[in-house]
Amino acid sequence: MWRGRMLRRRPAGAPVEFPPPAMVQSHVSRRSKGEPNVNRLQGKFLMLLLAAGIAGGMFVAGCSSKDVRQEAVATVNGDEIKGTELREFFGVPAGVFAVVEIPVEKKKEALDQLVAVRLLAQEGRSLGLDNTPEFKEILQRNDRLVRIRALVRKEIEGKLKVTNEEIRAEIAKVKEANKGISDADATIRAVKSVSGSRVQKIQTDLIAAAKKEVGAAVDNQAVARIVKEGNVPDDAVLASVGDEKILYGDVKKVLHDYGQADPRQGQPDLSRNPVVIGNILERELTIRALAAYAKKQGVDGSEDYKSIHREMERFVLRSLVADNVAAKNVEVTDKEIEAAYLEHSATMVRGGKKVPLAMVKEQIRAALRNEKGTKAIDAYLVELKKKAKITVNDAVLPKV
Numbered sequence: 001m002w003r004g005r006m007l008r009r010r011p012a013g014a015p016v017e018f019p020p021p022a023m024v025q026s027h028v029s030r031r032s033k034g035e036p037n038v039n040r041l042q043g044k045f046l047m048l049l050l051a052a053g054i055a056g057g058m059f060v061a062g063c064s065s066k067d068v069r070q071e072a073v074a075t076v077n078g079d080e081i082k083g084t085e086l087r088e089f090f091g092v093p094a095g096v097f098a099v100v101e102i103p104v105e106k107k108k109e110a111l112d113q114l115v116a117v118r119l120l121a122q123e124g125r126s127l128g129l130d131n132t133p134e135f136k137e138i139l140q141r142n143d144r145l146v147r148i149r150a151l152v153r154k155e156i157e158g159k160l161k162v163t164n165e166e167i168r169a170e171i172a173k174v175k176e177a178n179k180g181i182s183d184a185d186a187t188i189r190a191v192k193s194v195s196g197s198r199v200q201k202i203q204t205d206l207i208a209a210a211k212k213e214v215g216a217a218v219d220n221q222a223v224a225r226i227v228k229e230g231n232v233p234d235d236a237v238l239a240s241v242g243d244e245k246i247l248y249g250d251v252k253k254v255l256h257d258y259g260q261a262d263p264r265q266g267q268p269d270l271s272r273n274p275v276v277i278g279n280i281l282e283r284e285l286t287i288r289a290l291a292a293y294a295k296k297q298g299v300d301g302s303e304d305y306k307s308i309h310r311e312m313e314r315f316v317l318r319s320l321v322a323d324n325v326a327a328k329n330v331e332v333t334d335k336e337i338e339a340a341y342l343e344h345s346a347t348m349v350r351g352g353k354k355v356p357l358a359m360v361k362e363q364i365r366a367a368l369r370n371e372k373g374t375k376a377i378d379a380y381l382v383e384l385k386k387k388a389k390i391t392v393n394d395a396v397l398p399k400v
Contacts, residue, residue, distance in 0.1 A: 076118040094153040101187040119384040124317030144291035150304040151294035210293035241288040326380035327373035
């Protein structure tokens, strides 16, 4: 079925469209009419931070240079974008490796998106959005995720080792097997192949160490009672991380935020499903154990922590400006919906029968609003760029 473009651009630091990382599955909340933005944005940033810091993903290797990591590749009204940030955009964890195989023009395209984030974040501050309750609430709720990412960055910097020789040999294999593939794509595939298992081991070892250090455990008997009896109170303890308890009510809240169907309407009650409960508890244990372990490791106040915190502030402000300023007044009329329905009528078929407009009206409305919103944000950025002072360090880009 036809779908419009999504409103939000891919955020900086996210080189590909990624699913929530398997090691800490995030449950992105769905917003219902009248519900505040906080839960929706909380889910978005949880996924973003974990994916950028823990997910492993795809890495691009070349020559390593700490100096280049700290050099400014561009400035936006005096705010520097450093080599590390541009490398992370392409999936390099902590900017550990260079991406010399990526063409400079591709780097400039990525840099343009990083500049856009800076401009929208700066605009958000000028509008005072950093003093709103919503902004402060999102920061507070994501603080431990910032701490986790700082810990993961430290681990990766110290333990991920991939040599130039390994990468070059793998690139040659990829090119041989995929005639005509670009250097950039060949590099991405090569490094994923070479370093993927090593990154996974770093992640696995880190989680195991964190859980052991802080004493994370699930009460399987309590979970079994929920499945069998169904009358377990919300304050029942299902798991613990040190002195911190995870209650049955916490599990229900995750399901509610994720948009679980109401059991009273004949839908399955996921709050009694042992697999669902187990997945949520594993997610919560992992996040809380890593956050507690990071605190013990003295991550708070470190340069990594400060850097990642500033990054999160930018992403929050960017989304607030996009949603509440640039695309605030975007509306879609019924005539536009009908026109889109007719234009894509060939795809509006299910089981050999045409889907009535009433069944897809709101889906089309959302898709059209996303398209209009994207155009509104693009236009807003054009005006911001006209007033901004942006410089690019062309001498550094090839070395990033």
